[in-house]
Amino acid sequence: MSAVLDDPRERLADLLAHARRAGADEADAVFFSGTSLSVSRRLGKIEHVERSEGRDLGLRVFVGERSAIVSAPGLDPASFADIAERAVAMARVVPADPMSSVGELRDIPPADLDLDDPAEPDAAALGERAAIAEDAALAVHGINNSEGADAGFSRSEAMLVTSRGFFGSYRRTGHSISATALAGTGTEMQRDYDYSSAVHLSDLDDPAGIGHRAAERALARLNPTRPKTARMTVVYDPRVSSSLVGHLSGAVNGAGIVRGTSFLRDSMGQRVFAEGIVIRDDPRRRRGLRSRPFDGEGQPTAPLDIIADGVLMTWILDTRSARQLGLRTTGHAARGTSGPPGPSATNLYMEPGKLTPPELMADITEGLYITELIGSGINGITGDYSRGAAGFMIRGGALAEPVAEVTIAGNLREMFAHLTPANDLRFVRGTDAPTIRIDGMMMAGA
Secondary structure, eight states: OOOGGHHHHHHHHHHHHHHHHHHSSSSEEEEEEEEEEEEEETTTTTEEEEEEEEEEEEEEEEEEEEEEEEEEESSGGGHHHHHHHHHHHHHTTSSOTTTTOOOOOOOOOOOOOOOOOOOOHHHHHHHHHHHHHHHHTTTTEEEEEEEEEEEEEEEEEEEEEEEEEEEEEEEEEEEEEEEEESOOOOOOOEEEEEEEEEESSSGOEEEEEEHHHHHHHHTTTTOOOOOOOOEEEEEEEHHHHHHHHHHHHTTTTTHHHHHOOOOOTTTTBBSSSSSOEEEETTTTTTHHHHHHHOOOOOOOOOOEEEETTTTOOBBOOOOOHHHEEEOOSOEEEEOOSSSEEEEEESEEEEOSBBBBHHHHHTSSSSEEEEEEEEEEEEEETOOOOOOOOEEEEETEEEEEEEEEEEEEEEHHHHHHEEEBSOOOOOOOOOEEEEOOEEEEEEEOOO
């Protein structure tokens, strides 16, 4: 093997050369490699240790306006001719799509994303973190069982090369820890959890704190009631409030706008949220869980206000959906090795409000505080919303008895319009929001 092909970048360039020789007019290729290690512990014993490694390649070729994709494991130059020939043969027999193409060659501004943590724990270190978390949960009075604790680490690299001259790569690490505690016995048993994930170990929450919070949450859920059906104010805990931002993300996805399957399809430039609400996607946030310097088509990334002062400002677009809408990509193409790019958000979040969570609830005579959502009864075309929920009643502005087996319902357009955020935003999931209050929702209970 020649020295030049020992470099993954040169190997990908060689693959594109094979595609051109096979008859492709244009082509691009992605390569993902990574390792992961995880340790699971339950009731003082290590139950599972898993290590995985992966190297996956995806080649997309264009023959005129026709395209096809072939994926393969690894990056073996001996297979390149066959991969390229198969991709070109497939492209020649599929329907033409004038909206798809290789991404334009554009400059990628430098960014200090700090996505690669040099620290790499071994199985023993991960086992110790899991032990600390589970032991902290079991040490809380009233916790008599555990579903265990898990600790993990991953390191990955993504590369993209195009026939228009683009090459880019970036690495990312990930640390995680979680714990699940059980309180009560028999049919009265309740469970709850806590977790933390971060790019750098130094940003990960303390394992003992994770275990303790999981235990306290499980205990707080004991002996839940089922309140009577009523219309009331609902407050979403940050663990579940991010789902509302996720529903917005789906509604402003360019692919859905093109298909006409979004309840916001005719709302560009209109007020969707109350004044002052800002929802931003920031693919360049330092140490962000989904940060990246370029998207799946080699386009530069940049912070994007989807909602500004309550007004819908833009769709989330890749090249294809942008062309279909007569717009320009927002640099939000995401892709794997076996499918074409599609628009997807990165570090999406709602900016915090001014009130603390207690201040947000202070005037609620009777309401519902949600800590868990079940199911996904969302109609993307109409915005109708219905989900199972559990949490706590709010009485006199304070949390009261736990509740379970209730359903909350409304319409996302109305919910967005009557939404108020608190000031407790934390970046912990990739899609994040503070505590959120929504007035006038229907709760179906007993």
